[in-house]
Structures are given as C-alpha cells and as structure tokens.
Amino acid sequence: MAxxxxxxxxxxxxxxxxxxxxxxxxxxxxxMVMASLExxxxxxxxxxxxxxxxxxxxxxxxYAITTNSGTAALHMGVVACGxxxxxxxxxxxxxxxxxxxxxxxxxxxPVFVDIDYDTMNIDLDKIEAAITPRTKAIIAVHLHGxxxxxxxxxxxxxxxxxxxxxxxxxAHGAAYRGKKVGTxxxxxAFSFNQNKCLCAGEGGMFVTDDxxxxxxxxxxxxxxxxxxxxxxxxxxAYAMGWMYRNDDLGAAFGRAQLTKxxxxxxxxxxxxxxxxxxxxxxxxxxxxxxxQHCVHNWYNYTLRFDMEQLGHxxxxxxxxxxxxxxxxxxxxxxxxxxxxILPAMTVFQAKNGFGxxxxxxxxxxxxxxxxxxxYPNAQKHSDRHTGMTTPLRxxxxxxxxxxxxxxxxxxxxxxxxx
Numbered sequence: 001m002a003x004x005x006x007x008x009x010x011x012x013x014x015x016x017x018x019x020x021x022x023x024x025x026x027x028x029x030x031x032m033v034m035a036s037l038e039x040x041x042x043x044x045x046x047x048x049x050x051x052x053x054x055x056x057x058x059x060x061x062x063y064a065i066t067t068n069s070g071t072a073a074l075h076m077g078v079v080a081c082g083x084x085x086x087x088x089x090x091x092x093x094x095x096x097x098x099x100x101x102x103x104x105x106x107x108x109x110p111v112f113v114d115i116d117y118d119t120m121n122i123d124l125d126k127i128e129a130a131i132t133p134r135t136k137a138i139i140a141v142h143l144h145g146x147x148x149x150x151x152x153x154x155x156x157x158x159x160x161x162x163x164x165x166x167x168x169x170x171a172h173g174a175a176y177r178g179k180k181v182g183t184x185x186x187x188x189a190f191s192f193n194q195n196k197c198l199c200a201g202e203g204g205m206f207v208t209d210d211x212x213x214x215x216x217x218x219x220x221x222x223x224x225x226x227x228x229x230x231x232x233x234x235x236x237a238y239a240m241g242w243m244y245r246n247d248d249l250g251a252a253f254g255r256a257q258l259t260k261x262x263x264x265x266x267x268x269x270x271x272x273x274x275x276x277x278x279x280x281x282x283x284x285x286x287x288x289x290x291x292q293h294c295v296h297n298w299y300n301y302t303l304r305f306d307m308e309q310l311g312h313x314x315x316x317x318x319x320x321x322x323x324x325x326x327x328x329x330x331x332x333x334x335x336x337x338x339x340x341i342l343p344a345m346t347v348f349q350a351k352n353g354f355g356x357x358x359x360x361x362x363x364x365x366x367x368x369x370x371x372x373x374x375y376p377n378a379q380k381h382s383d384r385h386t387g388m389t390t391p392l393r394x395x396x397x398x399x400x401x402x403x404x405x406x407x408x409x410x411x412x413x414x415x416x417x418x
Contacts, residue, residue, distance in 0.1 A: 005414050007329035013407035014331025019400060022393040023199040023264075029256040036252035044229045045248030051255050052205070055190075058258060059172075060183045061207040063214040065221055066251055070169035070191025070204035072221070072244035074102035077187045077206060078137070079220045080213040081163035083108045086364025087136040089165075092122035093341050093378035095141045099167050100342050103139075106240075107359040109368055111135070112343045117377040118289060120302065121148045127156050134366055137163040142171035142181050144337075144387070145197070145299035146290070150176050150184040165189070169204070172197045173265045175295040187213050192254050195389055197268070197299055198261050200254030203246050221245060265297055267394045272298040274398035275391070278405025279303075282412050284310045300337060302387040303408070310415060317383040322418045323411060324386045330407040334388040341378040343370040 004010030036047050048066050056064035067073045083089055089103040093112040100110040113130050116123040120143050127138065138157055140148045150166075157164045164185035168174070171181045172190060182188035187208035192200035206217050219226060224241025227233045276287055286304035290296045305312075305320055312319035320336070327334050347353055348370050351360040359365060372379065390396070391404045 003410050003414070005326055005329070005411065005417060006331075007326045008417060012329070012331045013410050014403055016331070018331065018403065019333055019391055020395050022195070022390055023257060024395045028259060029253060032252045032256040033249060036248045039248065042248050044245045045251070047248045047251035047255055048246050051246075051251040051258070054255060054258055055205050056207060058261070059190075059207060060180055061188075062209040063207065063211070065206040065214070065217055066246040066254075067204040067206060067221065067244045068246055069193070069202060069244075070167075070189050070196075071098040071102060072242070073189030073191070073204040073206040074098055074139070074165070074167060074169075075105045075242070076217040076220050076244065077139075077165040077189055078102050078106050078108060080187055080206075080208065080210075080217040081137050081165060082216075083136045083163070085359060086134060086362050086366075088132060088134040088366075088368075089136060090122075090127060090130055090138045090162075091342065092139075092141050092143070093343055093375040094120065094338065094381055095143060095167070095342060096169070096338060097342065097345060098169075099139055099141050101347070104347070104353045104359065107354075107362065108136070109134070109359060109365050110342075110348065111368060112370065112375060114375045115378050115381065117381060119146060119291065120144065120381060121146060122153075123377070124149060124152050124156065127153070128160075131160050131162070132366065135160065135162060137165055139165045139167050140185060141167040142174055144288075144302055145171045145174050145297035146288070147171065147174045147176040147181050147294050147296075149291075149293070150179075150181075154184060170196065170299040171297055172261065172299075173295075174297040177293045182207050183209075186210060187217070192250075197264060197297055198254065198257055200250045200257065203250045203254060264394050267397070268298040268392045269296075270398055271392040271396065271401040272296070272301055274401035275301060275405050278402050279408060282409055284412055284415060285408075298392055300387045300389050301392055302337070302385055303334075304381065304384045305386075307384055316380075319418070320384055320386065323415065326411045326415075326418055327386065327408060330411060332388065332404055332407050333390045334386045336385065337387045339382060341372070341375055341382050343375060344372055344379075 166188035169191035192203040224237035
C-alpha cells in the first residue's frame with residue numbers, strides 16, 4: 001500500500017530536527033574567533049593575512065587575497081585580466097547573477113553561452129561561435145561543485161588569446177584530471193558565505209599564480225591604492241578602486257573551518273553516494289552525474305525531473321514547484337536554486353546597467369543579442385530542477401541521506417496525486 005503524501009495529510013518521511021544545520025561549530029571555531037574578538041585589530045588583521053597564506057597552500061596557488069565576497073573576487077578577476085569598457089566576457093547562460101554582473105562592474109559586456117544539459121556547465125562546443133574580436137575573457141563556472149573540463153577550455157582560450165577566470169565560488173576541493181579548480185585558469189574566485197562548503201559567514205578569496213594579476217587585483221581591492229594595509233600606504237588612488245577587504249573575525253572563522261574542510265568534503269561525497277544509490281532507478285528523476293576525470297565536491301545535489309516521462313512537458317516549471325512543495329512537506333530541505341536564466345534578467349534585457357544604456361551604449365561596444373531562444377538548455381534546466389545542500393553536509397551522515405532518498409522516492413511514487 002502506497003504511503004500517503006505529507007502534503008495530502010500523511011506523516012512526514014523525515015521527522016523534524018533530523019537534519020542538522022550547517023556548518024558544525026566546535027571548540028576550534030570558538031577558540032579562533034574569540035581570540036580575534038579579544039585582539040586589537042578587527043578590520044584587516046592578522047587572521048586575514050594568515051587565511052590568505054593557508055588557503056593558497058591548501059588549494060595550490062601562489063597568491064591569494066581575502067575579500068568580503070565571492071562577487072568581489074570575481075570583479076577583481078575581470079579587472080586583473082585587463083577587461084574594460086566594451087570588452088566582451090563569455091559567461092554560461094545559467095549561473096548565479098554575479099557570474100555575469102562582475103563583468104558589468106567594469107563596463108564589460110557579458111555574452112552568454114548555453115549550457116550542456118547533462119553537466120549544467122557551459123557548453124564547450126558552443127564557445128567558439130560566441131567569440132568576436134571584442135572578446136577578452138571566459139568565465140568558467142564550476143556550477144554546484146562540478147568542474148568544467150578545463151583542458152579543452154584552456155585550449156580554446158589559447159587559440160583565441162583569451163583570459164580564463166574560474167568561478168569556483170561553489171567548487172572548493174573540486175578537481176579535474178587530478179588538478180584542483182582555481183589552479184587551471186589565469187585567476188579564480190571562491191566564496192565563503194553561509195551555504196558554501198567553506199563557511200566564514202561571508203567572504204571570498206581571489207587566487208592566481210601571476211604576480212601582475214595579483215597586483216592589479218590588489219589595486220581594485222583597496223581603493224585603487226598600490227600598497228596593502230600595513231605596507232606604508234600613501235592613500236593615493238591610482239585607478240578605480242573599491243573596498244573589498246575582509247575583516248579579522250570572519251577570517252578567523254574561515255581559518256577554523258579550513259582546518260576541517262577536507263573532512264567535510266569527504267563526508268559530502270559519502271552522503272552523495274548514499275543519496276544516489278537510494279534514488280537510482282526512480283522514474284521521472286534525472287540524477288546528477290560525475291563525468292570521467294571530474295571530482296565533484298557535491299556543494300549542491302541537483303535533481304531534474306523528466307517532464308516528458310511525467311506527462312508535464314507543457315507545464316514543466318509549475319509542476320516542478322508542486323513536486324518541490326511535496327518534498328518540502330516530507331521534510332526534504334530543497335528549493336529552486338536559480339529560477340531565471342541570466343540573459344532573462346531585467347538588467348540584461350533592458351541593457352541598462354548604469355543608466356543611458358551603459359555599458360551597451362558605449363561607442364567601444366558592439367551590438368549584443370540576448371534573445372532567449374538561444375539558450376534552450378539553460379531554460380530547460382531552470383524549469384525542471386530542485387536542489388539541496390544541507391542533507392549532504394556534516395554533521396549529517398549517510399543515514400540522513402538514505403532517509404532523504406526515501407522521502408524523495410515516496411513523493412515520486414505518488415507523483416500523480418499532485
């Protein structure tokens with residue numbers, strides 16, 4: 001006899017309080033954060049410089065700059081790579097808005113490329129058709145922790161003399177062909193906000209192996225100055241600059257969490273494997289994949305619904321929300337991560353970032369077409385997915401993952417009731 005769905009009045013598959021919140025806090029966190037609090041520098045302090053060195057060593061980079069967000073780190077990457085007014089930056093059509101607005105921040109023009117539906121990452125076979133004489137860089141987003149095949153992307157960039165900026169904001173510890181993300185491109189950005197695999201509350205990190213890119217990013221990071229705090233600043237702005245520095249308390253929290261990151265990532269993989277095993281063969285579900293040579297960090301476990309099989313191809317988005325609400329009623333902590341493809345967002349459709357149509361109206365820019373029919377895979381994914389992070393994160397274990405799988409099976413086996 002089929003179980004009655006919770007959304008229809010049946011019992012929840014996952015009892016309240018079963019899934020523990022992220023991140024786990026222990027005495028390591030308390031000791032380091034309290035030491036910072038009791039110190040004398042709560043702005044850019046000693047934990048900031050230590051965090052930079054420790055993260056660079058952990059990821060395998062020569063240089064790292066701790067920032068107040070992953071978005072700031074992306075903007076720093078755009079500037080470090082020499083992108084300016086009217087220059088075009090290639091971006092996947094499905095990602096977080098920062099992957100594209102970071103280009104707008106420096107008057108560059110985002111040019112969108114459709115995604116590969118299977119991986120949810122930029123479709124490498126469609127990149128070269130999007131390159132023009134104005135193209136300056138490619139932003140490679142390792143979406144949800146699955147790396148882009150960077151060897152092929154680097155070859156494309158090299159053929160066209162383009163810079164590669166890795167958006168690794170969700171991809172801490174992910175790797176391709178044995179090499180960590182953030183070490184393939186000219187530079188990379190990581191995020192440390194609340195839901196990331198390395199949580200510092202907020203914050204981010206810009207990384208590179210190039211001293212010239214490091215110097216250019218530093219200038220943007222601190223008011224357009226040429227010297228870091230503590231290096232005898234002359235307080236003179238030599239170029240456009242922002243205030244993107246991190247603070248000592250957040251950096252202390254990030255340092256504490258970094259000591260546990262490898263263990264967290266191992267737990268996420270274990271939980272993802274248990275969830276996949278529990279969901280294998282469920283009709284109507286498309287499970288996330290880990291292609292050959294890729295090491296996924298399982299930042300987000302993304303489910304897609306086969307709406308043709310479910311008989312809802314014509315109302316895919318609406319029916320997806322019905323399934324999602326039924327899952328939530330069972331206690332599954334899931335949601336729609338990004339409900340809009342990037343080119344559909346108002347700022348791009350209106351082509352008016354700064355007023356008067358800028359930067360698209362610049363005499364240095366060429367006309368760009370954001371017609372939505374160009375991005376069918378991005379739209380299909382946007383309409384048919386739901387994702388989850390917390391069930392895979394420590395301190396939750398495979399027992400919780402298996403319970404989540406049971407709840408998802410329960411909904412999908414009764415999906416005709418929705």
